[in-house]
Amino acid sequence: MTEPDLNLLIALDVLLAEGSVAGAARRLGLSASAMSRTLGRLRTVLGDPLLVRAGRHMVLTPHAEALRERAQHAVAEACAILSPSTAELDLPTLARTFTLRANEGFVEVFGPLLITQAALIAPSVRLRFAPKPEKTSLPLREGLVDLEIGVLGEMGPEIRLQMLFKDRFVGIVRKGHPLTLLPEVTAGQYVSFGHVVASRRGRISGPVDEALAELGLERKIAAVVPSFSAAQAVAMASDLVALVPKSFLKYQYIDNDGVASGTLYAFELPVKTKGITVSQMWHPRSEVDPAHRWLRQLVLSVCRQRAPELHNGSALKTQVR
Template sequence: MDLRRIDLNLLVAFDMLMTERSVTRAAQRLSVGQSAMSSTLGRLRKLFDDPIMTRDGRTLVATPLAESLAEPVRDLLVDIENVLALRNEFDPFTAEQTFSIIANDYLIMTFLQPLIARLSTEAPGIRLRIFPTGDDFADQLRRHQVDLLLIPQEAFEEHAEFHHHVLFQDRYVVAVDKDHPDVADEITLEQFSELPYLAASSGHLRSLSEMQLDFLGVRRNTEITAGFGTAPFLLKGTRLITLVHERLARKVHEAAGIRLLEPPIARLQPITEIMAWTNRTDAVAGHRWLRRMLIDLADEYDGDPAHSGI
């Protein structure tokens, strides 16, 4: 095959079709019309002398040849992007670029909010698209639907498959109404087990704190289940108690009218927040700049003595 006759854009389209398994979604991702993408699929079929995608009911199914080409083509595109990125200069003050990130409410409130504030002066042309953590977060990253994943390492068993960096650790504290009638300066394990309990969750995912408490055999009198971003604000005027990340608790304790206490559970482990990305963006200057911004923010926070101890 004469490489001079090959349009590299065909391989980009092939990669997107294999990622999305849909002509419509691939067209949307590449910002082209559906008819143009259908035409491109026809060119791919001619190039490889293979149907590439066949219809099975309402879905498109890749042929065996297409499946065998998917990984080599993706690796090839990554290598090309990395070669081009070697001479790519990135000036955050003048750059116009959008980055997509998966992060939960806790990270948005405690970690990304300072980044957003900093971008307005240091990188006014940078835009962030932040998506919630769904059940398919690993696949979204693997399929390059997002640029960066921020998540507890303990909730991401496959993190070793990706480039990743530890940002910070955060421990759990007990939160109660500041005028709680039954809890003074300390809370006992017996009180923790008997008082009405608010279980925090992350969408459809069980929180790491709840999984730890189950593993440790700690009983709870669960009366309410709510997202951990809103949990601290539901305690005021109640006898409820809850476990909350210390960073979030310290940020909202005055507004929420709550007190923070040491957990009466000795073996309760902190979470380790990491960021993960793929080889596709590893050497790209703009992405390296964003990751460095996040690392610097994490270092600044960990160096602040106001965020240690109850």
């Protein structure tokens, strides 16, 4: 039996990722004719055309689509096997850009300390925060981001996971709002005011509404905005009630004792909802990379340092004076 040419595996991975002979040739530093010959060899070995013309472009065949992720994982695993297991990391001279995919709430709360500490330890490292319009493992799988930070979604069984902290939602209103005069906000009082909802996808209802429905109550949603920052801004300028994660609230709007600042008041919700587990996720290709391991440890350390009471699950104080 003839042994397969494993160099073809790298070419296959690049061809399927690029979806074109020209793009694959550029990435591999080959001429277009040499890449075409390699494609011909792959077609013979695999018994499939892999790339076929569709108008002015090339598209992957169904078999090529099925092979795409497998080829990517095989090449990543091979690279990991052939990498030194005891590679030394010189952080003062490390020059690298790490891309972290996270929502703006995480960036606003944890970003400043994360950037500051990274600069002190590895001054040539750059942190690039990418927006997170939806939950998907595609950016991790395609190597577009180094870390995904947030609540676990449909990420796939191969994605690595580490919990950073536990969070929960709290209510916020402007200082001087009628709810600030109450010793404790009841469900009835909570729904007696209009609400502003933060949702990237424009959703109106969520777990809080499900819990209220069990009590026969319903919120009046006056506005839907795309972020917690926007919801907070609306609440501060109106009588609407907003809902934000405690992590988003803690270090921006209330002091270290949990007391509201001069413009905002926070209170515990009058209904029980499930907690939120915020994690960092990465692709197996980065598992043993020393620089990536340092980044993961840094993110974990900053989150535990910035929000220790979230990790321990302490209660929120609500007095305003």
